[in-house]
Amino acid sequence: MITRELIVETALQLFTRHGVKSITIDKIVKELHTSKRTLYTHFEDKNSLVKACLTEYNNAAGLENDKIIRSAKNVIEAMGYMHQKIVSRAHQINPNFFSDIANYHPGLLTVSYKEAGSFAHKQLLFLSKWGIEDGIFHEDMDAEVVGKTVGVMLKMLQDNHLFPVQKFSKERLTFGILVPYLRGLCTNKGLKLVRIQEELFRVSI
Numbered sequence: 001m002i003t004r005e006l007i008v009e010t011a012l013q014l015f016t017r018h019g020v021k022s023i024t025i026d027k028i029v030k031e032l033h034t035s036k037r038t039l040y041t042h043f044e045d046k047n048s049l050v051k052a053c054l055t056e057y058n059n060a061a062g063l064e065n066d067k068i069i070r071s072a073k074n075v076i077e078a079m080g081y082m083h084q085k086i087v088s089r090a091h092q093i094n095p096n097f098f099s100d101i102a103n104y105h106p107g108l109l110t111v112s113y114k115e116a117g118s119f120a121h122k123q124l125l126f127l128s129k130w131g132i133e134d135g136i137f138h139e140d141m142d143a144e145v146v147g148k149t150v151g152v153m154l155k156m157l158q159d160n161h162l163f164p165v166q167k168f169s170k171e172r173l174t175f176g177i178l179v180p181y182l183r184g185l186c187t188n189k190g191l192k193l194v195r196i197q198e199e200l201f202r203v204s205i
Contacts, residue, residue: 002034004042004052012053019096020050021104050105051112058116061089065123075131076182076193080200083154083178087170090158117151124150136190146185153178174201 010032014023025046029036043049065082072078102109124147131137137146156162157173179201183194 002032002038007032007039007042007049008052008056011049012056015050015053016057016093016097019094020100021096025049047105047108050101051108054101054108054112055115058112058119061085062116062119062123065120069123069127074134074193075127075136076190076197077200078127078130079182080197083174083201086154086158090170095160120151121147124148131185131190134189135187136193137185138187141185149181150178153181171202 007028011023011028014028014031025036025039028049029039032039039049043052064085068081068085069078072081098109125143128137128141128143128146132139132141132143156177157170163173179194179198183191186194
């Protein structure tokens with residue numbers, strides 16, 4: 001049975017692998033072995049399908065991060081593994097996925113970033129407060145400001161226009177942007193953990 005969820009799952013796989021522009025509705029229904037009529041019972045047009053795919057992508061990323069946070073021994077370990085996931089997702093996705101959406105589906109990324117940013121900010125706020133409670137971050141740290149700042153930094157790490165991949169490796173950016181900032185937030189206890197778990201941030205992808 002061709003469900004809405006199956007359509008989104010299939011379309012998202014095709015979009016992230018090949019980009020959005022090159023994947024037509026015809027290619028999606030061919031992959032699903034179904035008809036356009038079936039797809040259009042769930043989605044008004046390609047734009048609404050792309051929007052649903054972005055929501056699914058962001059939800060999946062949020063759930064992955066939640067799983068990491070729940071299983072981590074401390075906030076430094078959580079941030080290290082979350083960073084690995086972020087870099088891994090960026091490596092696996094065709095760069096045209098986001099650029100095609102920006103160019104051919106204007107407005108969708110803005111809405112998506114706002115929705116995902118709100119969720120990500122809540123996770124970063126939780127991490128900040130967790131670090132303070134465990135004595136890893138300074139107790140006078142402004143968790144709200146830090147959460148927003150780290151969110152901006154993570155976006156910078158993925159900005160290939162600002163930092164071309166040919167010149168700036170993800171590891172170079174991580175240790176030039178994120179890790180120094182993280183050290184500045186840490187107490188002596190936190191600094192020891194950063195040194196011990198530094199390898200978590202060395203993502204060579």
